Amino acid sequence: MQALRATGLLDADSATSLDRLTRLATRLVKMPVALVSLVDVDRQVFVSAVGLEEPWASRGQTPLSHSFCQYVVTDQAPLVITDARADGRLCGNLAIRDLNVIAYAGFPLHSPDGQVLGSFCAIDGRPRQWTEDEVEILQDLAANAESEIALYTAHGELMLSSARMQTVLDTTQDAFVSMDHAGLVTAWNDAAHRLFGWSAAEAMGRPATELMIPERFHDAHRAGLERVRQGGRSRLSGQRVELIATDRDNREFPVEMTMQMAMERDRPVFHAFLHDITERRRLADQREQLLEQEQLQVRQLRELDKMKDDLVAVVSHELRNPIGVIRGYTELMAADPDLPEVLRQDLTVIDHTSARLTHLVDDLLDLAQLDAGKQFHLVPLDPGPLIQDAVRTHRITASARQVTLISEVEPLPVIPGEPRRLQQVLDNLLSNAVKYSLPGGTVTVTARHHDDRFVLTIADTGIGIPAEQYPHLFDRFFRASTATGLGIKGTGLGLAVTKAIVEAHDGTISAEPGTDGGTRFIVSLPARVQLTAEL
Structure with a gap:
């Protein structure tokens, strides 16, 4: 059926070249009717018909109940009948009665790929003995009709391909x-x-x-x-x-x-x-201008950054004393046994707020000092006791938050470091890990000696950090959206201070998603002498 429709002849208005062949057939073999008939699922369509009576000529088709051509298609062979009324298979066909088909000679019409599409046939309304010459003439005309049908098929494919290409070109x-x-x-x-x-x-x-x-x-x-x-x-x-x-x-x-x-x-x-590409050219020109402006802004920002650091250092020094005074008076007032409970609660709020301000000022001072290139006094240091003290200190807070704190410390090397600053690194990372873990979570501290490096890993199963925010994690005042979304308080300075301390020790610090969710921080510091004692 695909091959049949590919000819484009089933719905064609005319087929002039095929009409010439059917007219020639009626003259050469002296037959009243000649047809080119294509057989569909439930009908035969006359794509060329000479001598066919009405109403069939106008209709251009018949149902298969009126078709001899269907047998040419199913048998894939010529069908030559002297008197259909005497043929056992054809005697009941309605074409005998309605179309006066008595003598019939039909020959298969093949598609280019060998499918039998229909027949080229000659018909007489009375019995007829077909001569050998008449059969050969009709076979030759059928072969010519096949060639014409192949041309129709090729032309249809060409037109379809051309239309398809034109559609592509028109829509690009x-x-x-x-x-x-x-x-x-x-x-x-x-x-x-x-x-x-x-x-x-x-x-x-x-x-x-x-x-x-x-x-x-x-x-x-x-x-x-x-x-x-x-x-x-x-x-x-x-x-x-x-x-x-x-x-x-x-x-x-x-x-x-x-x-x-x-x-x-x-x-x-x-x-x-x-x-x-007008817009692309415009954007390229804008890009060049922006690059020039950016270079100018970088120079300006460096100058502003230095001014900011100087200002932060001055302000932080000036804030220390007032905050200390506030905390001192708060402690003095809280020591009064006759102080009303309402005021005692207010003093607690003041004390907690002052403590956060003190921590903020300390972080700002640390950053200012580190930015100014302050040198640490590095000494040979066993990191094992520092880790144990930090884990012991934060285990109380972790327990209160229903978080499990685990430490896995291998034999470690002695490293060059400043104890107070490295303790600050441990406290910052552990407090963050506990703070951002949910009840039932786990914080794991791992320390090991690897390739002449001391490697500390602190992993939690907490709220985690969106992947696109990891590059900004150590920026000053940056806080992950997962933390701000849950209303967890913080200044966004702790990790910036931690990174500055680690780098001042010629070390590196990085962050990545944990294997069980949460976040994993990895600190790597240069080792000096291997320590073999169990920690």
Whole structure:
């Protein structure tokens, strides 16, 4: 059925070339009726009919109850009948009664791939003995009809392919333009109409120079065409190039063109896709300007950053004393046994707030000192006891939050370090791990000696950090959205201070998602002497 529909003849209005063959058949074999019949699922369609009576001639088809041709298709062989009324298979066919089909000679019509589509047949309304010459003539005419049907099929495929290609070209966002060897336009899609302002009807057959090439480039374009005609090669073929084009209103604009050259009948033809790159050029220019501005801003920011650090250091020093006074008076007032409970609760709030301010000022001072290049007094240090003390200290807070704190400490090397600062690193990382863990979670502290490095890993199963926020985790005042979303308080300075301390020890610190959720921080410090004692 696919092959049958591929001919395009089932719904064709006329088939002139096939009509010539059926008329020739009636003259050569002196038969009143000749048909080219294609057999569908439930009907036979006459794509050519000579001598057929009404109403069948106007209808152009019959049901299979009136078809002898169906047997040619099913048998895939010629069917030659002298008197259908005497044939056991055909005697009940309604074509005998309604179409007066008595004598019949039908021959298979094959598709190009060998499918039998129908028959070429001659019909008489009375019994007839078919001669050998008549059979050969009808076979030859059937072979010619097969050739005509193959041409219809090929033409249909060609038209379908052409329509498909035209649809692609009409819906593409790029302008598509084809030129012949003389530079005349032979194809012009809708995008070309939108880009250059000329409709396809206006553009076809006109020189491309009149439609899209600025006048000052006309001579160069013609010279290029002549070189290609002489040499048979184009330097631009297969290349992506940027050019200046013009539209119907003589507006010039930059385009990017990809062009291919082919040879047709020993002459070059050109096919090009083009699109407007005005916006891309504008963005490139803006980018250059922004880069220049950015370099200027970087210099300005460095100066501002230094001024800010100096200001932070001064302000932090000035804040220390007032905060200390506040905390001192708070403790003094809280020591009064006769103080009302309401006031005692207020003093607790003041004390907690002052403590957070003190911690903030300490962090700011630390950062200011580290930025100023303050040198640590490094001494040989056993990190094992520092880790044990830190775990012991934070285990109380972890227990209160129903978080399990685990430590796995291998034999460690002696490292160069400042004890108070490394204790600060441990406290910052452990307090964060516990604070951002949910009840039932686990914080695991692992310490080991690896390739002359001391490696400390602190992993939690807490709320985690969005992947896109990891690059900003050690920035000053940065806080992950998962923490702010849950209302967990913090200054966003702890990790910045921690990173500065680690780097001042010639170490590195990084963060990554944990294997069981949460976050894992990895600190690596240079080792000096291996320590063999069990910790």
